[in-house]
Amino acid sequence: MKHKPSYWQEFTKGILKENPVLVALLGMCPVLGVTAFVVNGVGMGLAAAAVLIASNLVVSLLRNLIPPQVRIPCFIVVIATFVTIIEMVLEAFLPVLYEALGVFVPLIVVNCVILGRAEAFASKNKPLRAVLDGVGSGIGFTLALLLLSLVREIIGQGTILGPDPETVIHLFGADFEPMILFAQPAGAFIALGLLLAVVNSVYKRFNIK
Amino acid sequence: MDKKLVVSSSPHIRTIESVQSVMTDVLIALFPAALMAVLLFGYKALLTMVISVVTAMAVEALWLRKRDLFSDGSAAVTGLLFAMVLPPAPPWWLVVIGAASSIIIGKQVFGGIGYNIFNPALVGRAVVVMSWGARMAGPIWPQPQPFAFTADISAVTMATPLAAQQEALSYSLASMFIGVMPGCLGETSTLALLLGGAWLYYKGHIDWRIPGGFIGTVFIFGLLFGGAFYGGPFETGLFHVLAGGVMIGAIFMATDMVTTPVTANGRLIFGIGCGLITMLIRLWGSMPEGVTFAILIMNGVTPIIDNFTIPRQFGGVKKSA
Numbered sequence: 125m126k127h128k129p130s131y132w133q134e135f136t137k138g139i140l141k142e143n144p145v146l147v148a149l150l151g152m153c154p155v156l157g158v159t160a161f162v163v164n165g166v167g168m169g170l171a172a173a174a175v176l177i178a179s180n181l182v183v184s185l186l187r188n189l190i191p192p193q194v195r196i197p198c199f200i201v202v203i204a205t206f207v208t209i210i211e212m213v214l215e216a217f218l219p220v221l222y223e224a225l226g227v228f229v230p231l232i233v234v235n236c237v238i239l240g241r242a243e244a245f246a247s248k249n250k251p252l253r254a255v256l257d258g259v260g261s262g263i264g265f266t267l268a269l270l271l272l273s274l275v276r277e278i279i280g281q282g283t284i285l286g287p288d289p290e291t292v293i294h295l296f297g298a299d300f301e302p303m304i305l306f307a308q309p310a311g312a313f314i315a316l317g318l319l320l321a322v323v324n325s326v327y328k329r330f331n332i333k
Numbered sequence: 334m335d336k337k338l339v340v341s342s343s344p345h346i347r348t349i350e351s352v353q354s355v356m357t358d359v360l361i362a363l364f365p366a367a368l369m370a371v372l373l374f375g376y377k378a379l380l381t382m383v384i385s386v387v388t389a390m391a392v393e394a395l396w397l398r399k400r401d402l403f404s405d406g407s408a409a410v411t412g413l414l415f416a417m418v419l420p421p422a423p424p425w426w427l428v429v430i431g432a433a434s435s436i437i438i439g440k441q442v443f444g445g446i447g448y449n450i451f452n453p454a455l456v457g458r459a460v461v462v463m464s465w466g467a468r469m470a471g472p473i474w475p476q477p478q479p480f481a482f483t484a485d486i487s488a489v490t491m492a493t494p495l496a497a498q499q500e501a502l503s504y505s506l507a508s509m510f511i512g513v514m515p516g517c518l519g520e521t522s523t524l525a526l527l528l529g530g531a532w533l534y535y536k537g538h539i540d541w542r543i544p545g546g547f548i549g550t551v552f553i554f555g556l557l558f559g560g561a562f563y564g565g566p567f568e569t570g571l572f573h574v575l576a577g578g579v580m581i582g583a584i585f586m587a588t589d590m591v592t593t594p595v596t597a598n599g600r601l602i603f604g605i606g607c608g609l610i611t612m613l614i615r616l617w618g619s620m621p622e623g624v625t626f627a628i629l630i631m632n633g634v635t636p637i638i639d640n641f642t643i644p645r646q647f648g649g650v651k652k653s654a
């Protein structure tokens with residue numbers, strides 16, 4: 125049998141080496157859809173990470189009970205349960221964020237990062253490893269959204285911590301005319317493409333594989 | 334040594350054309366339009382063109398880590414074409430960002446000259462239109478002031494003839510042909526653009542099918558669906574050809590060698606498609622002008638057009654489906 129990776133490796137692989145967004149290009153829908161503002165991007169990342177960790181744990185616990193023929197529906201039921209919980213929590217305690225994320229919150233159910241980790245990892249590993257993997261991938265997902273939304277909000281809006289008028293900081297003064305393209309969906313694709321190019325060259329430079 | 338017979342492998346006939354010579358020809362072809370722009374809009378138009386060309390060449394040289402600023406000349410052409418489709422007096426930073434986007438997003442990320450999918454100058458224009466719409470559309474267009482080199486053209490601004498029918502009626506077909514109307518700095522003078530187009534055609538760099546299909550479609554569409562507001566259907570058709578960016582688009586943008594079909598039939602389809610989308614946007618779209626997006630969309634489907642119009646080899650058999 126192959127040498128099993130250490131717990132530390134299970135935890136860190138999702139952050140850089142197998143980053144779900146920057147390397148695997150999974151979950152593009154929320155990545156492109158909600159990253160116009162840093163607050164929304166990070167909120168989305170954390171919500172998805174919470175679902176990911178919880179569903180990884182439960183899927184791992186149930187891995188010997190789920191018949192392989194119907195495993196995908198079973199994963200979806202588990203994931204949908206946690207998404208519903210997160211949705212209610214957001215609506216109750218962070219209504220502004222809940223409004224801003226809109227349809228993307230229920231869509232976490234079909235986020236391929238979560239389904240992918242359940243199928244590829246949690247259903248084949250013990251609970252502790254599954255949770256570590258979930259935490260690592262969740263951090264990686266959130267980091268990627270943070271990076272992309274930073275680029276998009278700074279260039280596309282000229283602000284940070286927007287759009288809430290109480291927290292928003294205008295970085296370049298009132299006369300600044302932001303490059304609105306980056307706040308628009310088309311700009312999301314361009315920004316992601318340029319970000320991936322930068323990330324790839326950094327990975328090459330530091331030999332991260 | 335007296336060799337009677339030299340044995341070498343093909344190719345035996347070489348063209349003296351190079352990328353540099355083609356690009357120089359395009360620059361020569363753009364000269365009449367650039368001259369008209371300076372005559373009509375004064376020093377600000379000249380300044381815009383200089384900033385754009387210098388930025389494009391500098392960004393290209395930096396990206397390729399070359400010392401040679403002019404190099405193969407393609408960056409200068411992209412920079413000048415980008416300036417041609419800008420308002421006559423945009424802020425300098427808009428020109429710089431747009432020209433840099435043309436080179437980087439429009440060309441270099443795809444692998445440089447010959448590999449880009451979309452016309453780089455129009456990518457630059459799309460970027461600035463999407464980003465600073467208020468500076469690129471609406472009643473922001475300076476009134477041309479012929480032969481007033483130092484005039485402050487920003488003092489009087491208005492909408493382009495395409496924006497409203499009332500605006501359109503205040504320009505005669507003759508003044509639109511010469512270029513005395515508000516618009517992008519290089520697009521107004523049909524006369525100057527035709528001169529440049531004739532030079533390119535004479536040099537064999539452009540195929541009549543693309544401009545012909547483009548302009549013909551715009552004319553017929555304007556004649557049939559434009560309404561007779563400009564004194565009759567025929568005049569309305571002519572109006573749509575002369576107004577806006579159709580001429581510069583058809584002669585200089587849609588004939589770019591890299592981003593357009595290589596087959597003869599494909600080029601005709603490409604031109605007609607450009608004309609069709611332009612007129613759809615003009616007559617029923619939310620924007621007054623649609624040449625930029627028409628050409629960019631057709632650039633996107635160019636590989637498909639090429640695939641469907643591969644000519645049959647002489648003596649070849651049609652492939653069975």
